[in-house]
Amino acid sequence: MTNRMPLIFKIIAYVILTAGAVTMLLPFVWMFLTSFKTFAETMQVPIVWIPRKFTLDNFQRVLSRFDFARYYMNTIIVSVGTTVLQLTICSLAAFSFGRLKYPGRDKLFFLILSVLMVPGQLTLIPKYNLMIKLGWINTFKALIIPGIFSAYGTFFLRQFYMTIPIELDESAKIDGCSPIGIYLRIVLPLTRNALIALGIFTLIGEWNELLWPLIVTNKESMRLLSTGVALLVGEHLTEYNIYMAAAVLATAPMIFVYILAQKYIIDGVAITGIKA
Amino acid sequence: MKNESSAIKRFLDKKVTRKSHNLNKSEWLYGYLLITPLLTGLMIFLFIPMIQSFYMSLTDWNVLNEPKFIGLQNYKTAFTDKGILRELYNTIYYTIGTVPAGIFISTFIAYLLSKNLRGTSIYKTIYFLPIITMSAAIAIVWQWMFNSKMGLVNEFLRIFGIKGPMWLGDPKWIMPAIIIVSVWKSIGNNVIILMAGLRDIPTTYYEAAEIDGAKGWHKFWYITIPLLTPTLFFLSTMGLIGSLKVFDLIMLFNNGATSGPMLEATKTIVYGIYTNGFTFLKMGYASAEAVLLFVLIMIVTGIQFFFQKKWVHYY
Numbered sequence: 088m089t090n091r092m093p094l095i096f097k098i099i100a101y102v103i104l105t106a107g108a109v110t111m112l113l114p115f116v117w118m119f120l121t122s123f124k125t126f127a128e129t130m131q132v133p134i135v136w137i138p139r140k141f142t143l144d145n146f147q148r149v150l151s152r153f154d155f156a157r158y159y160m161n162t163i164i165v166s167v168g169t170t171v172l173q174l175t176i177c178s179l180a181a182f183s184f185g186r187l188k189y190p191g192r193d194k195l196f197f198l199i200l201s202v203l204m205v206p207g208q209l210t211l212i213p214k215y216n217l218m219i220k221l222g223w224i225n226t227f228k229a230l231i232i233p234g235i236f237s238a239y240g241t242f243f244l245r246q247f248y249m250t251i252p253i254e255l256d257e258s259a260k261i262d263g264c265s266p267i268g269i270y271l272r273i274v275l276p277l278t279r280n281a282l283i284a285l286g287i288f289t290l291i292g293e294w295n296e297l298l299w300p301l302i303v304t305n306k307e308s309m310r311l312l313s314t315g316v317a318l319l320v321g322e323h324l325t326e327y328n329i330y331m332a333a334a335v336l337a338t339a340p341m342i343f344v345y346i347l348a349q350k351y352i353i354d355g356v357a358i359t360g361i362k363a
Numbered sequence: 364m365k366n367e368s369s370a371i372k373r374f375l376d377k378k379v380t381r382k383s384h385n386l387n388k389s390e391w392l393y394g395y396l397l398i399t400p401l402l403t404g405l406m407i408f409l410f411i412p413m414i415q416s417f418y419m420s421l422t423d424w425n426v427l428n429e430p431k432f433i434g435l436q437n438y439k440t441a442f443t444d445k446g447i448l449r450e451l452y453n454t455i456y457y458t459i460g461t462v463p464a465g466i467f468i469s470t471f472i473a474y475l476l477s478k479n480l481r482g483t484s485i486y487k488t489i490y491f492l493p494i495i496t497m498s499a500a501i502a503i504v505w506q507w508m509f510n511s512k513m514g515l516v517n518e519f520l521r522i523f524g525i526k527g528p529m530w531l532g533d534p535k536w537i538m539p540a541i542i543i544v545s546v547w548k549s550i551g552n553n554v555i556i557l558m559a560g561l562r563d564i565p566t567t568y569y570e571a572a573e574i575d576g577a578k579g580w581h582k583f584w585y586i587t588i589p590l591l592t593p594t595l596f597f598l599s600t601m602g603l604i605g606s607l608k609v610f611d612l613i614m615l616f617n618n619g620a621t622s623g624p625m626l627e628a629t630k631t632i633v634y635g636i637y638t639n640g641f642t643f644l645k646m647g648y649a650s651a652e653a654v655l656l657f658v659l660i661m662i663v664t665g666i667q668f669f670f671q672k673k674w675v676h677y678y
Contacts, residue, residue, distance in 0.1 A: 092478060096579075100475045107472055108489045110547070115492065117515060118504045134518055180401035188387075189394035195402065202409055204664065206608050208633050209657045212419060212640050212650050213412035219426075236404030266393040295497035297611050298633075302641055316499040320506075320618050327507045334500035345495045349488055352495070356552060357559035 118338075122146070122331040129328050145332035155336060157308060158315040165230045165300075165311060166293035170286050172235040178282060181244035182270045186256055196245075199238045211302070218303050229303040230311075234293065240285055247281035248274055284355030287348050294341050312337040420651035425644040437651035447652065449627065450635040451659075453538065457613075457631060458606035460542035461549065466598055468546065469553030474587065476554065477561040487558075491551035498548075502615030505544045506531060531616065534628035541612050541629060553598055560594030561587070592675040600667045607660055608633055632656050 121129060123141040149155060184196045214233055223229035251274060259269050275282070297313045304310065310318070316337045319330065345352065420437055424430035441447050472490070476483050493501065508515045509530035517527030530540040568586050577585070610633040617634075620626045621642050630638075632652065640649030 097480065100478060100480060104472065104475055104480075104486050107550075108486055111489050111492060111551070113515065114501070114504045114508060114547075115496075117508065118500070121507070130513065132513060134513065134515070176400045176404065179397040183394045183397035187390050187394040187397075189391040192394060195398065199401075199405065202405070202413075204604070204660070205409070205413065206604070206657060206660055208608060208610075208636055209416050209653045210409060210412035211636065211653065212646055213415035214408060215641075216415075216419075216426075216646075217407075217412065232404075233408045236401055236408055238405060238409070241401060266390060266397075291495050295495075295499075297497075297499060297614070298637070302637075313497050313499050316497070316503065317615055317619070320503060320615070327503075330503045330507070334503050338496050338500045341495050341497070342492070345492070346488075349491070353487060353491065353555055356491075356555045 118331050118334050121328055122335045124328045126326055126328055129326075145328045146336070148329055149333045149336060153315060153319065153333070154307065154310075155312075155315070155333070158310050158312045158337075161227075161230075161309060162294060162312045164227060166290050168227070168231045169234045169293045170289045172231065173237050173240055173289050174282060174286050176235055177237050177240035177285070178244050178275075179270070181241045181248055182266075182274055184241065185245040185248035186251075186253070186269070186274060187266060199241060202238050203242060211298075215302055223303070225304050225306045225309045230300060230309075234296075234299070237289075240289070243285055244278070244281060247278045251277050280351060280354070283348070284351045284358075287344065287352055288355065290344065291341055416650050416653055419647055420654045422647040422650075424647040426646055427644075430647065433647070437648050438655075440648065441651055441655060446630075447632075447635060447655075450630050450632045453629055454607055454609070454631040456538060457542060457545070457609055458603060460539070461545045461606050462599060462602040464542075465546045465549040465553060465602060466595060469550050469557055469598075470591070470595070472550065473554045473557035473561060474583065477558055487551075487555065490554050493548045494551045498611035499615060501544065501548065502612055505540075506616065509540050531625070534624045537616065537625050538629050541616055544612060545606075545609070549602065553602075556598060557591065557594055560591050564590045589676045593677055596667070596671050596675045600664060603663050603667065604660055607656065607663065610634055610637065632659075 120137060122145055123143070124135065124138040125142060125144070128135045128138055184192060184199075218224055218229045218233075221228075223232075255273050256269050259273060264272065295313055296311075297317060300311050300314045301317070304314065316330075316333050319333055419430060421432060421434060422430035423433045423436070476486055507513075509517075511517055511527065511529040511532065514527075514530075516530065520527040528536040530536045564587065568590065569582055572582050572586055609631050613629050613631050613634045614637070617623075617626050617629060621638050633656065636649045636652050636656070639645045639652060
């Protein structure tokens with residue numbers, strides 16, 4: 088059905104798709120270009136597209152007025168920490184739910200499935216209360232630990248673990264391989280891509296998370312890039328060139344990760360779309 | 364933990380070789396052991412907080428005092444509170460503005476992309492870019508794009524001789540502006556999932572239709588769309604749930620404001636939970652609002668599943 092497409096249809100398709108792509112990219116291009124403009128250039132009518140001189144002043148001002156190095160460090164600790172711990176906990180649980188047999192397994196798994204639909208906002212206030220009681224406000228513990236137990240992540244990985252033929256486990260068992268050995272030597276290598284996809288989703292999600300960090304931190308030294316950029320707007324007037332420089336600094340690492348790992352991300356989204 | 368489990372492993376491995384009966388026991392032990400961290404965590408950070416939140420919604424509590432039980436008072440207040448009704452209205456307005464438009468545009472784009480044109484993967488990469496970008500950055504850029512004098516949006520409208528509104532300075536236009544950004548942000552994700560749905564439609568259906576003399580448009584309308592309904596159902600359900608929980612863009616487009624006409628026009632339920640709970644410290648009331656949001660999501664999901672019989676074709 089694909090090769091007999093008339094030329095005119097192809098041209099129309101390209102025009103529409105390109106217009107769409109321009110709409111998608113334009114805000115990013117605009118952000119990038121504006122981050123190198125002077126304040127005067129941002130205020131000019133008609134619009135100045137390309138700055139006359141690419142100045143790094145905006146970046147310097149962001150870095151000198153806000154502790155962006157600290158925000159970076161904090162964000163990396165939180166997003167990488169959450170990702171590593173979540174992958175460990177969820178993949179072990181998913182392996183247990185998907186590959187091992189024991190009484191009550193399916194009931195426990197159903198319990199986890201039943202909370203997939205529960206909005207995180209429902210538990211926001213009690214969780215905040217718990218953070219106060221534990222003395223975790225303004226600590227990395229509050230930013231990381233509540234986020235590492237993911238019902239969704241477990242469900243996601245279990246779907247993949249179920250696709251491996253169970254005969255592999257059985258023959259390994261006969262050869263004297265323990266469940267941990269099966270997990271490490273059979274299941275993990277065969278489902279590497281699923282783990283990578285979930286890892287990237289978690290990393291990006293944590294990098295961009297706004298509500299929870301906003302609630303459990305209020306010290307400048309505990310700010311993340313997301314809360315830093317969000318609160319920047321309140322502290323400045325309308326110096327959009329500065330904002331854009333901050334936005335470029337905050338988003339560049341994930342855009343980089345995305346470009347490197349887009350295959351995993353796009354395949355992962357496509358598969359969960361069908362399976363979930 | 365690691366030492367402990369490897370000790371258990373060594374212990375169990377010895378037994379495993381002896382009897383198959385013990386093999387099962389070892390599998391049981393590993394089974395429970397491996398889910399323990401997850402279940403413990405979910406218990407502490409999800410199940411118990413869920414129950415607590417229902418209880419808290421029945422109390423008067425401002426963080427500093429101990430919670431005081433007041434029965435259904437918070438719910439009675441909520442149902443007569445103009446603020447909450449406004450939030451509900453805004454949330455529904457946002458949802459109706461975002462979900463159908465997002466799915467409609469995405470279906471069209473996914474259909475074009477599924478035609479195996481050259482450069483499909485580049486388009487996919489570009490369309491997906493907004494999803495991985497933090498909403499704080501997205502909001503800043505779009506606020507500047509919507510600037511009535513120097514923004515690109517009105518500059519674009521000027522080409523067609525349209526004088527654009529004061530998007531962010533007009534209570535009538537700020538919500539449409541937020542909706543445009545949300546649709547823009549949602550397309551990439553929808554497109555990827557829809558393309559997977561399109562790819563899964565067996566080509567035999569098209570071949571059979573072609574033998575019967577079906578033309579392009581007919582094939583799209585009578586084969587592609589019906590066989591895509593499971594994907595459309597999934598996307599609309601996820602989209603509805605996500606929209607009812609919208610927070611980031613609302614908070615960011617209001618620069619964290621707690622009052623004013625722009626906030627009045629855009630404040631959603633989750634933003635209400637956030638301000639009631641964490642700005643005004645009315646934790647009990649905010650919990651009641653969270654419970655109501657949960658109920659609303661359950662109702663909407665229930666309706667979705669109820670009506671799926673009418674329009675979703677599984678094959």
